[in-house]
Amino acid sequence: MNSRATTGPGLGRRRFRLHPAQAVAAGFAVTVLLGAGLLSLPIAKVGPGGASFAEAIFTATSAVCVTGLTVVDTATFWTPFGQVVILLLIQIGGFGVMTFASVIGLAVVRRLSLRSRVTAASEVRSVGLEDVKGLVLGVVTISLIVEGVVAVLLSLRFLFGYGEPVGQAIWLGVFHSVSSFNNAGFALFSDNLMGYAVDPFICLPIAAAVILGGLGFPVIVQLRKHLRSPLLWSMNTRIVLAGTVTLLVAGTVYITAVEWSNPATLGPMDWPAKILAGFFQSVQTRTAGFNSVDIGAMDSASLLGMDVLMFIGGGPAGTAGGIKITTFAVLYFILVAEVRGDGVVNVFGKRLSRAVHRQAISVVLMAVFVVVVSTAILMVLTDLTLDVLLFETISAFGTVGLSTGITADLPPAGQVILILLMFIGRLGPITFASALALREHPVAYELPKERPIIG
Template identity: 55%
Template structure:
């Protein structure tokens, strides 16, 4: 093992290797005969797709979770979700602390790459806080859900507790796996279930650095970092805009919001706006939504949630930074200033690179999937963005995709979870530093 770590000198390479190993282990476990309800092996492709979807906290499925998998299979999925949400390197660092009581420099670098910690000296505390905070949030959500399932739906305490824990883990880690064939559509008008899961999704998707800063100085907004301000502002705007757009669009749709009461429509619209943060739950039938609602959902899934959290997508911080870059360019300013801070050029390049790489990957994947399947462009684009953004929402075509298409979605989920830049740097043999500068020449843009 040390020899392997010596070869993987870049922390991103270890992160990719760790996630890949978790997917392989999950595939092997889910391929076991007793992982399915029928007692027959699910097959390597179904096991691989489900394991990748769980580790990458996506939620896309090719089989019905509750009817296809046994209790053992469901537990494996829940564990893979937890591992993927916290991060392989975060768990590895935690185990190192518990066993040895110390962290070496290399382990700190690996944990920093996964948790996005800004100071290596704080990695041990960050890992501890991430795990404790995650378990606390999941426990709170599990308690509320367990009580609701037991008192409101007649489930036995044991079954209600099992459902509560599974869906709390799935929600906080933005996975979207559910143990009902219709996902959460039966709870569309239940605020206890919908708001609890939505709250877990939002908190898990904000990003741990933002959450920890809010816990430390929630009374002093003037001391919030640029990351926290951008994340909270863009998140609030997207949730509000998404709720209004989806509720207004689907208000009279007889297959979605039409039959519901006014308050239930608003609740369902809000829930539908929260889930594209990469959670994957749905209280409405996505396949019955209008194409205009799919477009809104596409945009929300592409943006995703906060950095260093359990959400996917290009991240709300990336979207916010690009908005400020465009605004500065439109005003003719040579520097990008946000509040009383100047945005480094390196952050601007990273944001542009991430978005361009993501859009290119989505375009190529959409074309490929269109060639491989008979489905329309809007449905295929929805599926591709959902996989890349690790959202887990679907218009119902996931199971109908060809084996080659399933492999493509697996690659998209893996890439979307780790990020194009992380994956690219992990594959690079070494970092290259240019030791000279070339003469500058202006180029016409546009």
């Protein structure tokens, strides 16, 4: 008898099992549908009747994929019940659906099956099955600690700085803390955070949570263990930290300089407020999506620079989106090695695996393809300009959530494009492609080599 046979009368049939990448994609899809169902209930929407399916599915996708793009005003359209549903979807999406399921499994049976470890490992990008349990528990612990600290800081500020009632201050603190650490960008104010653009006690805790969430859980876990021992940091940790600092500084300088005299954004502020707002907006382009200035009023040059930052994104295996800092860094080091004529690519004293070269190139090419095709379709569907459509497309794909204000005005087909972009962007192009493949096809032979002319 075939040992792999069987559920049912037919012996010899293989049991149907999802590939780990397929399981991750299916988990996110099911969570989105469940969230959309809850948001469609009349109790979730202010006023008579429930939200339309289009409104519910877009909001649920944006929350689970921790993006922040919206077609309705989160502050006024949804009831407290609807806002709680959005908060839970953000938290589950930030943890990762399979990571969240693993946590439930650990809480109930206090162990993970091999299948659960393999699936969770594919989602959190673990390097080995033996460390999955520790990494999963680390994800939960770190998330709750950071969210708790930031929630307390924000709640106190809303309470004593703005005179909010105690309950409302706590709710605002908790919601924006979870939304920021998970890089979601949902806010409970109709103008997002524009009303707090010059308040460092609101902007800086949110920015700190966004940065920490964008580092990626493997980096945070390693820093927690070896913060004072940089020699023990992995190549991944070093690349993410160096890239994060570089992009944050470059983004702050660029956005602040371009918008310095813009009367609709930074122009009316004094110079400390301009630097704060420029820094805050640079942080948000790392896939968070909050805005303290009017994105639609920003200079086209600023939008282009933010396109680049959103496309790169944050660290892998965290709450950030984009192609990831590590992917961009690998391409940079490959370029440097080619310019120098080096036979291998060395990064921080280590040789880079050639398999990583192919993965990085594949991710970038697939990402560019998805963004270009989606932007072209939106240009056909609307009369909007290239700069705002490209910004919207990259924001959705990078799970950023920043918008020039056109999301709700897009036709239904355009909003479907954004839903697909958010889903693909959260899973990652390679994971999404793997989820669509029914099986792997190993090749038992190699073809002869030949080199085309390059350049």
